[in-house]
Amino acid sequence: MRTDVVVYASESLLEQIRHDLSLQQAVNVAMLPGVVGPSLAMPDIHQGYGFPIGGVAATDWNHGVVSPGGVGFDINCGVRSVTTTLAREEVRPKLAELVNQVFRDIPCGAGSEGSFRLTSKQLDEVLSQGARWMVEQGFGDARDLEFCEAEGCLSEADPAAVSARAKERGLPQLGTLGSGNHFLEIQYVEEIHDSDAARAMGLHLDQIVVLIHCGSRGLGHQVCTDYLAQMGAAMKKYGITLPDRQLACVPIQSEEGQAYLAAMRASANFAWANRQGILHLLRGSFRKLFGKSVRLDLIYDVCHNIAKRETHTIDGRKCDVLVHRKGATRAFPPGHREVPKAYRQVGQPVLIPGSMGTASWILVGAEGAMKETFGSVCHGAGRVMSRTAARKGADAKQVAKRLEEKGIIIRSETREGIIEEIPEAYKDVDAVIEVVHQAGLARKVARLRPIGVIKG
Amino acid sequence: MFEILEHTADVGIRVRAATLPELFEQAALALQAVVLDASRVRALETYPLSAEGEDDPALLVNFLSDVLFLLDARRTAFAGVKVEHLDQHSVRAHAAGEPRDAARHPPRVIVKGVTYHQFRLDRTPDGWLAEVFLDI
Numbered sequence: 001m002r003t004d005v006v007v008y009a010s011e012s013l014l015e016q017i018r019h020d021l022s023l024q025q026a027v028n029v030a031m032l033p034g035v036v037g038p039s040l041a042m043p044d045i046h047q048g049y050g051f052p053i054g055g056v057a058a059t060d061w062n063h064g065v066v067s068p069g070g071v072g073f074d075i076n077c078g079v080r081s082v083t084t085t086l087a088r089e090e091v092r093p094k095l096a097e098l099v100n101q102v103f104r105d106i107p108c109g110a111g112s113e114g115s116f117r118l119t120s121k122q123l124d125e126v127l128s129q130g131a132r133w134m135v136e137q138g139f140g141d142a143r144d145l146e147f148c149e150a151e152g153c154l155s156e157a158d159p160a161a162v163s164a165r166a167k168e169r170g171l172p173q174l175g176t177l178g179s180g181n182h183f184l185e186i187q188y189v190e191e192i193h194d195s196d197a198a199r200a201m202g203l204h205l206d207q208i209v210v211l212i213h214c215g216s217r218g219l220g221h222q223v224c225t226d227y228l229a230q231m232g233a234a235m236k237k238y239g240i241t242l243p244d245r246q247l248a249c250v251p252i253q254s255e256e257g258q259a260y261l262a263a264m265r266a267s268a269n270f271a272w273a274n275r276q277g278i279l280h281l282l283r284g285s286f287r288k289l290f291g292k293s294v295r296l297d298l299i300y301d302v303c304h305n306i307a308k309r310e311t312h313t314i315d316g317r318k319c320d321v322l323v324h325r326k327g328a329t330r331a332f333p334p335g336h337r338e339v340p341k342a343y344r345q346v347g348q349p350v351l352i353p354g355s356m357g358t359a360s361w362i363l364v365g366a367e368g369a370m371k372e373t374f375g376s377v378c379h380g381a382g383r384v385m386s387r388t389a390a391r392k393g394a395d396a397k398q399v400a401k402r403l404e405e406k407g408i409i410i411r412s413e414t415r416e417g418i419i420e421e422i423p424e425a426y427k428d429v430d431a432v433i434e435v436v437h438q439a440g441l442a443r444k445v446a447r448l449r450p451i452g453v454i455k456g
Numbered sequence: 457m458f459e460i461l462e463h464t465a466d467v468g469i470r471v472r473a474a475t476l477p478e479l480f481e482q483a484a485l486a487l488q489a490v491v492l493d494a495s496r497v498r499a500l501e502t503y504p505l506s507a508e509g510e511d512d513p514a515l516l517v518n519f520l521s522d523v524l525f526l527l528d529a530r531r532t533a534f535a536g537v538k539v540e541h542l543d544q545h546s547v548r549a550h551a552a553g554e555p556r557d558a559a560r561h562p563p564r565v566i567v568k569g570v571t572y573h574q575f576r577l578d579r580t581p582d583g584w585l586a587e588v589f590l591d592i
Contacts, residue, residue, distance in 0.1 A: 049571040049572070049591060050572075072591075073591045109563065110491075110492075111531060111556065111558065111563065165525060165529065169525075169528065169529040179565070180568075218528055218529060221568040221569050224569055225521045225524075228569075229509075229514070229517075229518050229521070232572075233509075233510045233514070236510075244573075245513070246572040248572075413563075416564055416565055456566070
């Protein structure tokens with residue numbers, strides 16, 4: 001190991017963490033050439049491929065490596081949350097209608113095609129400009145960009161670094177939700193823990209909020225596949241050997257490294273455009289049911305599978321690093337220049353989806369994250385049970401009924417979509433949040449409960 | 457012959473075959489079984505498959521990535537796969553199938569990628585065994 005592994009967890013979470021390979025994976029990450037600071041494990045850590053999910057590691061920009069496994073197949077899988085001008089009581093009588101409307105309007109599941117038809121030239125523009133392109137086409141407003149991480153676009157993206165295959169996969173998928181653990185959730189604000197931060201975000205009790213969780217779809221998946229294959233072959237050239245082949249990496253300052261980063265940024269931009277498109281469709285769904293005056297305002301949009309060039313202070317020195325966040329969320333503190341002005345006093349919103357039918361959290365980044373974790377925290381609850389185990393003895397109808405008894409309506413394209421995402425398959429999100437709050441990485445702002453779930 | 461394996465976040469396939477070309481064929485079918493129900497696929501058209509790799513593991517992973525592209529991007533389901541050529545660094549095959557139809561070939565899970573996580577490709581007394589995990 002070139003550095004330490006630091007794990008953020010409670011005793012009970014650690015008991016669960018010990019049961020899979022996630023800690024070993026964090027150890028393997030500590031062997032990456034040019035790693036700076038510790039290999040970090042967030043409290044929602046679970047076994048991934050190469051990097052654990054819930055893992056953060058930084059490498060020196062000039063001398064270190066970039067690893068696509070440290071970003072994931074779903075480049076810029078992330079979350080955006082929006083406030084609405086509706087209260088829970090207003091929505092309750094129309095909830096089934098609303099869930100059905102959203103399910104009709106937002107394509108999800110395998111083979112779903114989006115309603116945003118692009119030419120190849122337009123796809124290249126999306127890859128360069130991200131959410132900004134969507135807003136310029138009329139699918140949103142300037143505020144949607146201001147309240148998005150990186151303002152919905154990473155510069156130095158290069159559409160030419162994205163393969164024809166990846167573009168073929170992405171072209172029909174703009175404005176689609178995907179499936180698996182991707183979903184859209186209609187929620188209400190159940191608890192407020194920080195009234196200043198809540199006020200800054202326009203949050204209040206019983207307000208209806210919507211959370212969108214999805215990524216770069218087939219385009220990002222293909223980009224990761226393409227570059228993993230390329231890097232696997234190139235590692236020998238750079239004399240890199242690692243204990244886990246899935247940690248395939250090359251020097252950041254290499255042709256392959258720069259090409260991957262340019263393609264990764266393009267994929268990230270596609271994901272932001274995707275979430276912007278879904279938000280546009282969502283606004284349409286709400287207006288159909290509640291009239292033109294209803295407003296959906298973006299609280300924030302965060303990515304949790306990404307690698308970003310950032311400056312961090314380590315042992316008193318300013319370091320230029322590439323921060324890999326694999327199932328981890330950026331959490332910049334109050335005062336940071338990348339936090340939107342409206343939140344500069346309170347910190348960057350951190351959006352943490354729980355598993356289906358449990359709870360989600362909104363937090364704000366704190367100084368502790370900047371000092372200890374490259375400005376990062378967890379991204380969700382983290383799985384404890386395999387999909388196979390979740391399917392045993394579970395019946396989609398029963399799961400849906402159990403959720404309905406809790407006042408939650410679910411619509412899913414597939415039975416698997418429901419069964420595999422049962423709450424028991426995940427860690428306790430409240431326990432995960434408590435760790436990051438107590439560790440001073442982020443501060444609790446609001447707890448939200450679902451009333452409607454749409455997934456593929 | 458193949459089976460599906462347990463994994464916390466994802467899905468794996470375990471494949472056994474007497475020869476390496478057969479292993480590649482069975483692995484393709486196993487991957488498809490994760491993605492959709494192939495019991496009613498008809499062999500109406502043929503589709504080429506190919507891959508290169510610096511060694512056998514890379515060859516199998518890259519081949520399965522090509523199969524995934526056929527399934528996911530080209531929206532094709534297949535009744536069978538036949539390997540035509542396999543050497544140390546390349547494989548060529550074809551799949552016999554038809555365009556995907558959600559009613560005839562109900563979708564199961566979207567697979568994002570083929571990984572090297574806990575990858576196995578071993579000779580056994582009866583031939584070959586492979587275990588490959590998929591990101592879903």
